Amino acid sequence: MTTPTALIGRAGAAVLAAAALAACQPGHAATTTTAAAGSTAGAPATALANAPVPAASSCTLGHHNGQDLPDPHCTPGTVNPQVTQATIGTTICASGWTKTIRPPTSVTNKLKKQIDAAYGLPTSTEGELDHLISLELGGAPSDPANLWVEPGKIPNPKDAVENKLHSAVCSGLVPLATAQRAIAADWTTAFDDAGLRVAGGKVCLRDNPSRCVGSQRGDEDGN
Structure with missing residues (x-):
């Protein structure tokens, strides 16, 4: 989660399983395709430096379970290479870590x-600039392929999903890559x-x- 913009109201909480959305943005590897936990498809791609922002009006919000979703072609979700299963103890599961990598408002604005x-x-739309794969799950901080404008008020239903994942x-219930794939897909x-309830x-x-x-203690403010 980053800074507010403005927008349209959201519906209630998300339920039911659904097929994962998969797509690639030009300039990102085909491994940006996401998949449900347990599948053999690749994890979200690592962020690229200086990745381009999609062209104006080239992206369309999707909808599922009464909630808004990003366009998978524009926002497939990308990850921070600093965050791996081996480093979660000193990165996302260490309190305050996301503050060290969150982009400044001069960048996010x-x-x-x-x-x-x-x-x-x-630009008057009510909402926020959101990391599809949140910073607390090892999402890329400033790659446009991991950012979308999430409609509605703050906090929003996606924040609770991010915190629980x-x-x-961080408790070892599921691997990092499983959570990343699941939130990037839908x-x-x-x-x-992710095999959770x-x-x-x-x-x-x-x-x-x-x-x-x-x-679980850690960077639960790192949306």
């Missing part, structure tokens, strides 16, 4: 205007795609519901 234009949205990763079905405020393994985790 410019990107926000460019991505508003790419999605054909007026972060807890699942954030509204990310729990199901939420019950009583906790996130649990779907196939082993006794294995659960509540709030």
